[in-house]
Amino acid sequence: MAVIGTGLIGTSVALAASRQGVTVFLSDRDPSAARTAAGLGAGLARTPRERVDLAVLAVPPSKVGSVLVDAQRRRLAHSYTDVASVKAGPERVALARAPAPSRYIGGHPLAGRELSGPLAARAELFEGRPWVLTPSPLTSGVAWRHARELAELCGAVPLVMRSRDHDETVALTSHVPHLMASLTAARLRQIPGGAGRLAGQGLRDVTRIAAGDSGLWTDILQSNAAAMTGVVRELQADLARVATALAVLADPDADGRPAGLRTMTDLLDRGIAGLAAIPGAAAGTAGGADRVRVAVADRPGELPRLLDALAGLGIDAVLGVDADAGSGPLVRFAVPEGDGDSAAAKLRADGWDAEPAGNAGD
Amino acid sequence: MAVIGTGLIGTSVALAASRQGVTVFLSDRDPSAARTAAGLGAGLARTPRERVDLAVLAVPPSKVGSVLVDAQRRRLAHSYTDVASVKAGPERVALARAPAPSRYIGGHPLAGRELSGPLAARAELFEGRPWVLTPSPLTSGVAWRHARELAELCGAVPLVMRSRDHDETVALTSHVPHLMASLTAARLRQIPGGAGRLAGQGLRDVTRIAAGDSGLWTDILQSNAAAMTGVVRELQADLARVATALAVLADPDADGRPAGLRTMTDLLDRGIAGLAAIPGAAAGTAGGADRVRVAVADRPGELPRLLDALAGLGIDAVLGVDADAGSGPLVRFAVPEGDGDSAAAKLRADGWDAEPAGNAGD
Incomplete structure (x- = not known):
């Protein structure tokens, strides 16, 4: 794995991944920041010799697009994600200018501190926190899986949203x-x-x-x-x-x-x-709600298509992600109590592999 | 002591005072609230037979004036203070309409919780917190002393300010x-x-x-x-x-x-x-500042006159209060480092019993 940008978030991601046995290559436009992160045990402050599985672009939102274009030109990784707190702009650049837009999926771990820089990093920063992934219509199943594995590696709860909704x-x-x-x-x-x-x-x-x-x-x-x-x-x-x-x-x-x-x-x-909009309950559950589960085919565009379909039905467009169903992601979402059966039926009528999955309170 | 209004603050004051052995008489326009406070050990839910030393008006800001007028007409106490977070309005009513304005001094303990009502009360609510007192030009030394003793009884740090500055x-x-x-x-x-x-x-x-x-x-x-x-x-x-x-x-x-x-x-x-305006240090100290101490005569109007004099000199008009100097309160305030001697000299030239009192960092 490669991490570009060893500030608070980049170094925390690298620390969490390194702790799980992943080899992490660190870089930063300020080489001393990358060396500091390496000194903390976050990985190796050098360029990888071969293409890595995943590159994490941990740079400010306005820089994600240009850093993505540059990294893909260098063929740094098979998949690319970022950690910026804004998602529509980077997606637009990826679709318009990146050499391989299918290899990119937007990401945003909902975690942070007022402190910044590698010395503020913590491997536990993401534990139990939501980690939003925003697949574009071109995002490949491989990129989606790599990003989801990263979120899980960091102990976070992966969620899927459309970039604009996010x-x-x-x-x-x-x-x-x-x-x-x-x-x-x-x-x-x-x-x-x-x-x-x-x-x-x-x-x-x-x-x-x-x-x-x-x-x-x-x-x-x-x-x-x-x-x-x-x-x-x-x-x-x-x-x-x-x-x-x-x-x-x-x-x-x-x-x-x-x-x-x-x-x-x-x-x-x-x-x-x-x-009342701020849940007191743990992330990933919604009290007093029915759940619906949808097995999504492992094809680019399927997750965004499901998000659009749900938005069209007026349904909460934030998805939790269960274990992979073999052929692709298995996602779940919440609907108002009592609406689970009808929501699943509507989605099946539209051709989705959907079924009610009980009540969040069960 | 009498406490009128047994919500969060009134009941907390009563609990703290009762714990120090003070006899507290509780009342509330909702008698069941007063009985609840009494049940918690805050005092006795009945009218005192004799005049008490101090009545604490723990009612919303807009009610302080009318409750003060009513309590003074009933000759409930020797001295009166309140705990409302607004001070100029109650002072105006006291000066204009209260039968005995010299017996009243405004008060505001800087403590609270999102919860309300007697069941949320805590005897420790005021420990280490500032408790602002706002003497009017008519406030007597007795009223001032009773209110300061209450603040100290509750473990708070008494401060003095002009009501408008507060x-x-x-x-x-x-x-x-x-x-x-x-x-x-x-x-x-x-x-x-x-x-x-x-x-x-x-x-x-x-x-x-x-x-x-x-x-x-x-x-x-x-x-x-x-x-x-x-x-x-x-x-x-x-x-x-x-x-x-x-x-x-x-x-x-x-x-x-x-x-x-x-x-x-x-x-x-x-x-x-x-x-930077929010101090990290404990209340009552100001790092990197000289202190000046002034012995104030025990006459109505002396404390407000000192506050006005300080404001005229461009000096921080929040005063900490040291132990009583026998003849009246001994107050201290902070001035920028190095200005202690000149500030004390200016005050002495104006007839105040002022002296430098070292540096806050000493």
């Missing part, structure tokens, strides 16, 4: 929250000297992720700008409503105080409702 | 962050079913405080609307800049991409700079 989800779950943490933290510069001691755990939690590397995060946010734009516009509208309400409430004699109070309570209640 | 600070450290957490959480309602499993610790941290009771938080936010308005306007301006930059960055062919990237990096860097 980007829209992480805009809401990661990129916009980072922005909000930074906006909140930036205002703290106005606090007079010692008054910072009034900060409590709540403030620390809200602003913690704002400590992330600003160069890397500029790259992430710009790479997902398309998916973020709509959410940020909605936040602008919410904030404008709040500003108007606060201006009314700041004046004890103003008309419209009841409406101002309703605006505030409504926002707070919508926040509480939004928290 | 409100401006908590707007930045608590109320605006709560708003931002709610705004971020509210957007999560758009996440499709199973995609919530992509949520990581970062999102959980950013949105955790949004779980707070929306009724209580509406009261808090409206009570501090005046101090929040300016900060929210600045956030609107920041967010507008970000939205413009993202719109440019979403278009790969747009002019102005370098400017868009600079806008994003600048915001992220300002966020990192803002985090």
Whole structure:
């Protein structure tokens, strides 16, 4: 295996793979970072002599495309994946410019720390965490299998999504929250000297992720700008409503105080409702839901075709992956309780090898 | 001692005081809440037969004024304080309408949980946490001493601030962050079913405080609307800049991409700079700073007068409180390293009993 980019994520992947007995070749545009990773036991800081099975591109989102093109020209590996937190842009470059787009599958392990660089790496970083894979219509079964094996090697839970669905989800779950943490933290510069001691755990939690590397995060946010734009516009509208309400409430004699109070309570209640989207349960299960299992043929385009079919049926398009069914991946997804039989029947009517797989609570 | 309002904070105060041997009388507009608190060992759920030393008004910010007026009419206590997270409004009501404004001093222990009600109470809730006291120009030495003794009884670190400075600070450290957490959480309602499993610790941290009771938080936010308005306007301006930059960055062919990237990096860097306002050190100390100590006469108005004098000198207006100097409180504050001698000299020139008290790092 080869890892290009020995920062926090690349080195953590390399550490996890090395620990499982995989030979890992490390490289970085900064050779001393690769040597540091090698010194930590993450692998060998040199170019492999033969083509490796899998190359992991652990570089910022905007660099994945060009690094992929370069690595494929060098025939570095049989399969290629990346670990960037944005997936549509790299997929677009792979389909348009990579010499062998079928050998690439997008990847995104949902794990990280505020620290960066090889010295912050941990082999356990991915344990139990979701690892999203985003096959393109051209992705081969081999590339898909290599990437899934990597995720499992790292102890992660492989999931399958369409690249655009992934980007829209992480805009809401990661990129916009980072922005909000930074906006909140930036205002703290106005606090007079010692008054910072009034900060409590709540403030620390809200602003913690704002400590992330600003160069890397500029790259992430710009790479997902398309998916973020709509959410940020909605936040602008919410904030404008709040500003108007606060201006009314700041004046004890103003008309419209009841409406101002309703605006505030409504926002707070919508926040509480939004928290329900964050599962308390372990990744890969959904309480109170039926499961459906689909055996997918080992042909390029089959997984994206299934994701499109599910989206067309209005079904949750995040798939868990069970053990390989011999001929190809066996994927499962959740539907609202009681809908398992009808969802499986609809998919069978469309030619899929689908069957109900019990209830998540079983 | 009497505690009016046996929610999370009131019951926690009562538990801490009872544990130190203080007799505590509990009341609540919901008698079953007071009985629950009594059942937990927080005190006696009945009206005291004689005037108590201190009444703690543990009610939402907008209710402090009317509850204070009512309790003073009933001659419930010698001194009165509250625990609300907004201080200017209650002080205004006390000065304008309370029968005995000299007997009141505002208080705000910086502690809390997302849970509410007496069953969430903990005697240890305030240990090591700042407890801000905001004396008005009329506050008597007795009221000041009773409130400080309560803070110390609860294991908290008493600090003194002007009510308006307090409100401006908590707007930045608590109320605006709560708003931002709610705004971020509210957007999560758009996440499709199973995609919530992509949520990581970062999102959980950013949105955790949004779980707070929306009724209580509406009261808090409206009570501090005046101090929040300016900060929210600045956030609107920041967010507008970000939205413009993202719109440019979403278009790969747009002019102005370098400017868009600079806008994003600048915001992220300002966020990192803002985090420096949150001290890593323990409350009550400020690393790399000189200390000055002032013995304050035990007369109403002396503490607020000192706070005004310090603000006039451009000095951090948050005061730590040392042991009582017999004739009145002995307060200390931090100034930039090397400025201790000159600050003490300026205060002495203005008639204060001030002296340098070494360096915080000593």
